[in-house]
Amino acid sequence: MSKNMWAVLLAMTLIVAGGVKNVSAQGSGTSKTTDNEEKVPGAYRLDFVMSELEDGKKINTRQYSMNLKSPDANEIKIGTRVPVEVKQGEIQYLDVGTNIWCRLKDQADAGPAMGNNVMLNVKAELSNFSMPDQQVQSMRPAIRQMKIEASTVAVIGKPMVIGSADDPNSKRQFQLEVTVTKLR
Numbered sequence: 705m706s707k708n709m710w711a712v713l714l715a716m717t718l719i720v721a722g723g724v725k726n727v728s729a730q731g732s733g734t735s736k737t738t739d740n741e742e743k744v745p746g747a748y749r750l751d752f753v754m755s756e757l758e759d760g761k762k763i764n765t766r767q768y769s770m771n772l773k774s775p776d777a778n779e780i781k782i783g784t785r786v787p788v789e790v791k792q793g794e795i796q797y798l799d800v801g802t803n804i805w806c807r808l809k810d811q812a813d814a815g816p817a818m819g820n821n822v823m824l825n826v827k828a829e830l831s832n833f834s835m836p837d838q839q840v841q842s843m844r845p846a847i848r849q850m851k852i853e854a855s856t857v858a859v860i861g862k863p864m865v866i867g868s869a870d871d872p873n874s875k876r877q878f879q880l881e882v883t884v885t886k887l888r
Contacts, residue, residue, distance in 0.1 A: 746774035746810050747887040748822065753863075754802070754830060757877045768804055771887065774822070777807035783831075800847060803829045808884070821857045826866050828852045828880050834873075850878050858884045 749771050756764035770778045783801015790796050809823040834846040852867035861883070868879040 746812055748772050748774070748808055748810070748860075749885045749887055750806060750808070750824075751883045751885070752780075752804055752828070753879075753881040753883075754828070755879045755881065757879065758875055763876075766802070768802070770804075770806065772806065772808045774808050774810040774812065777805065777825075779803070779805045798847065800831050800833065803827075820860050822860060822884055823855070824858050824866075824882065824884070825855045826853070826880070826882070828866070830878065848873070852880050858882060860884050860886050 749769060752768040752770075754766045754768070755762050768780050768782075770780055772778050781799075781801070781803045783799055783803070785797045786800050787795050788798055805827040807825040811819065811821075829849065829851045831847050831849040834848045848871070850869050850871070852869060854866045856864075856866065858864055863881050863883040866880045866882050868877055870877050
């Protein structure tokens with residue numbers, strides 16, 4: 705083959721390869737940002753803060769994070785499984801610790817009226833063993849539990865309190881706060 709034929713064949717190959725690349729990029733349904741990075745639609749990071757307050761002052765804070773894609777749900781579960789004998793020879797396990805479940809819907813799933821907001825459904829449960837002076841004299845452990853279930857609209861990038869609960873046995877209060885961040 706002559707040099708001209710090779711040049712024409714190479715040029716045609718490059719044109720066809722470039723056309724296939726453009727067709728596959730158009731058919732993928734993803735949009736490009738100005739920084740030439742691909743955006744993942746509906747991907748978020750949720751940062752939860754569980755605060756314990758006494759007389760209005762924070763005395764303990766725990767932080768939890770999860771990544772979530774709209775309209776999916778995720779769960780964080782941290783704790784201990786405690787065996788408890790309920791009948792002679794029959795044992796059940798109690799989950800003691802922290803459990804946070806969340807479902808998120810953004811404007812693509814919830815409608816265009818959402819704007820810079822997302823809909824959240826949150827279930828949070830915090831349980832622990834009661835203090836020795838609060839326990840009933842028994843072979844079974846005494847468990848303290850706080851549960852918050854909420855459905856709300858959150859503004860992306862702004863922290864908000866999902867719920868709070870007073871401890872009936874002390875002057876303490878528990879607050880659950882969330883900050884939603886859109887991922888690239």
